[in-house]
Amino acid sequence: MDGVIGFFEKLGPNLEILVARMPQILDGIQATVLATALGGLLALVIAIVFGIAQVAKYAAVRIAARIFVEFFRGTSLVVQLFWLAFVLPQLPYPFGWRLAPLVVAVLALGLNYGAYGAEVVRGSIGSVPRGQYEAISALSLSPMRGMFRVIIPQAWALMLPSLSNLWIQLLKGSAIVSTVLLYDLYFRVEQVRDQTGTWFAFLFALLAYYLLAWVIVIIMNALEVRAKHKIGRGPALSKSWGMLFRAPGSVVKGGALV
Amino acid sequence: MPDNADNAGQPGIPHIEFRDVVKKFGDNTVLNDLNFTVAKGERVTLIGPSGSGKTTILRLVMTLEELTGGYVFVGGDPLQYEDRGGKRQRVPDKVRRRTTTQIGMVFQHFNLFPNMSVLENIIEAPLHVMGLSKAEAIPKAEALLEKVGMADKRDFNPSQLSGGQQQRVAIARALAMDPEVLLLDEVTSALDPELVGEVLTVLKDIAEETDISMLIVTHEMQFARDVSDRVMMFDEGRIVEEGAPEKIFSSPESQRTQDFLRAVL
Numbered sequence: 001m002d003g004v005i006g007f008f009e010k011l012g013p014n015l016e017i018l019v020a021r022m023p024q025i026l027d028g029i030q031a032t033v034l035a036t037a038l039g040g041l042l043a044l045v046i047a048i049v050f051g052i053a054q055v056a057k058y059a060a061v062r063i064a065a066r067i068f069v070e071f072f073r074g075t076s077l078v079v080q081l082f083w084l085a086f087v088l089p090q091l092p093y094p095f096g097w098r099l100a101p102l103v104v105a106v107l108a109l110g111l112n113y114g115a116y117g118a119e120v121v122r123g124s125i126g127s128v129p130r131g132q133y134e135a136i137s138a139l140s141l142s143p144m145r146g147m148f149r150v151i152i153p154q155a156w157a158l159m160l161p162s163l164s165n166l167w168i169q170l171l172k173g174s175a176i177v178s179t180v181l182l183y184d185l186y187f188r189v190e191q192v193r194d195q196t197g198t199w200f201a202f203l204f205a206l207l208a209y210y211l212l213a214w215v216i217v218i219i220m221n222a223l224e225v226r227a228k229h230k231i232g233r234g235p236a237l238s239k240s241w242g243m244l245f246r247a248p249g250s251v252v253k254g255g256a257l258v
Numbered sequence: 259m260p261d262n263a264d265n266a267g268q269p270g271i272p273h274i275e276f277r278d279v280v281k282k283f284g285d286n287t288v289l290n291d292l293n294f295t296v297a298k299g300e301r302v303t304l305i306g307p308s309g310s311g312k313t314t315i316l317r318l319v320m321t322l323e324e325l326t327g328g329y330v331f332v333g334g335d336p337l338q339y340e341d342r343g344g345k346r347q348r349v350p351d352k353v354r355r356r357t358t359t360q361i362g363m364v365f366q367h368f369n370l371f372p373n374m375s376v377l378e379n380i381i382e383a384p385l386h387v388m389g390l391s392k393a394e395a396i397p398k399a400e401a402l403l404e405k406v407g408m409a410d411k412r413d414f415n416p417s418q419l420s421g422g423q424q425q426r427v428a429i430a431r432a433l434a435m436d437p438e439v440l441l442l443d444e445v446t447s448a449l450d451p452e453l454v455g456e457v458l459t460v461l462k463d464i465a466e467e468t469d470i471s472m473l474i475v476t477h478e479m480q481f482a483r484d485v486s487d488r489v490m491m492f493d494e495g496r497i498v499e500e501g502a503p504e505k506i507f508s509s510p511e512s513q514r515t516q517d518f519l520r521a522v523l
């Protein structure tokens with residue numbers, strides 16, 4: 001019942017199966033969206049905290065941040081998931097936490113992609129022109145205030161395209177969370193595959209993930225347009241809706257601000 | 259040359275003092291044993307060929323560069339290093355920032371904060387460094403914008419302004435901190451020629467209306483003549499010649515000053 005011909009022959013019945021299974025599939029989409037959204041949020045917080053910590057004044061802070069980042073970048077997502085799901089509960093009191101599958105997924109995705117994001121944040125902080133740091137110093141603003149009032153708002157516009165890519169990778173990376181018993185979109189597709197065949201099931205999976213990725217692209221493009229407008233590098237979002245569908249990081253001509 | 263030592267706040271203490279200053283970038287010794295003072299209210303212009311160390315001197319006063327050797331004092335307070343019990347010791351950052359609060363700097367490339375409006379650029383440091391309230395900082399900023407002819411642009415973003423306008427905002431931003439020392443590093447070099455005049459006019463007014471001590475680097479020799487009490491000619495990190503502007507510009511003694519002025523005038 002597989003193959004291209006099977007796909008077309010069985011399209012009608014397969015669509016019926018899909019409709020019949022829609023409640024479970026929607027549950028799966030919900031799990032994937034939750035893991036991606038919450039994992040992405042955690043990753044963002046980790047990225048900002050550890051990105052800034054890597055340029056901190058005190059060497060001890062920088063080194064600690066560096067070790068953290070290298071650890072979570074260097075160990076695989078699967079191992080982190082398994083560790084949180086199966087090793088952590090076996091640790092002696094008070095560490096033997098048994099976490100819900102969604103919590104495990106969010107933690108592992110957040111830590112892993114947050115570590116990558118920290119590098120992005122560090123890089124974009126370094127890309128803010130030297131003159132900005134000098135103006136902060138010349139106004140005797142404290143380094144902390146300068147960082148949060150001047151550097152981060154400018155670095156934010158620079159880091160969004162890369163963060164957008166990371167978030168899409170996180171979405172795709174989330175397809176393994178069913179190994180720790182979070183029944184996500186991928187798991188539900190696997191379930192209907194027995195009845196519909198591989199071609200139909202995975203074509204559906206491709207489309208579903210593709211649409212979810214587009215939602216991320218549009219959200220991140222909106223943030224990027226807004227951030228660039230705020231630092232005078234592009235039009236307001238209300239004047240450039242078309243920007244939402246472009247590739248992240250696209251340059252806007254004529255940075256007119258009105 | 260007016261004798262500015264007369265109106266000094268603390269008689270006998272120069273407003274800016276370089277004492278045995280050494281500045282190296284790696285193996286490149288840019289300043290070697292430099293000594294000079296600026297009196298309270300005095301306007302001193304540094305001239306000299308590119309690479310002679312003029313910018314480095316201003317950046318040392320603003321503590322944007324690490325001092326390799328010697329001491330820099332502002333109002334008698336040591337900036338980066340102090341002599342404690344015969345030992346050269348680092349001044350803690352918090353103490354240093356208290357001293358640099360009285361120093362303002364205007365840069366060649368303006369360095370306005372692009373994520374803030376013109377007004378926000380100006381009130382940021384008064385609010386968070388001087389501790390003014392918004393009710394105090396905003397009228398003060400508006401008065402300064404008036405003075406630099408930018409009152410109608412207070413809610414604009416820096417990217418909407420011409421270079422000359424941005425530089426006038428940067429001047430207002432520096433003045434908002436009530437500086438006692440103002441450092442001007444080639445503030446018109448990045449501007450289109452037709453925009454230079456508006457910035458120099460603003461600076462001349464400020465020089466006339468205030469008694470802020472100024473250390474100026476410029477290639478605008480007429481401006482230097484108009485505002486300076488003293489001109490120092492630098493070459494290879496040394497003071498080649500110094501004196502009143504009329505003397506330096508009309509009858510320089512050193513051959514190097516003559517060559518330099520012939521090239522730029």
Ligand SMILES: Nc1ncnc2c1ncn2[C@@H]1O[C@H](COP(=O)(O)OP(=O)(O)O)[C@@H](O)[C@H]1O
Pocket residue numbers: 283286288306307308309310311312313314315
């Ligand atoms: N950040 C730096 N790193 C290395 N060398 C520098 C740096 N800044 C300045 N220099 C060197 O110091 C010398 C003096 O530079 P500068 O003070 O900018 O001169 P000026 O302002 O008179 O043109 C030059 O030889 C320059 O190459």
Ligand SMILES: [Mg+2]
Pocket residue numbers: 312313314444475
């Ligand atoms: Mg220079």
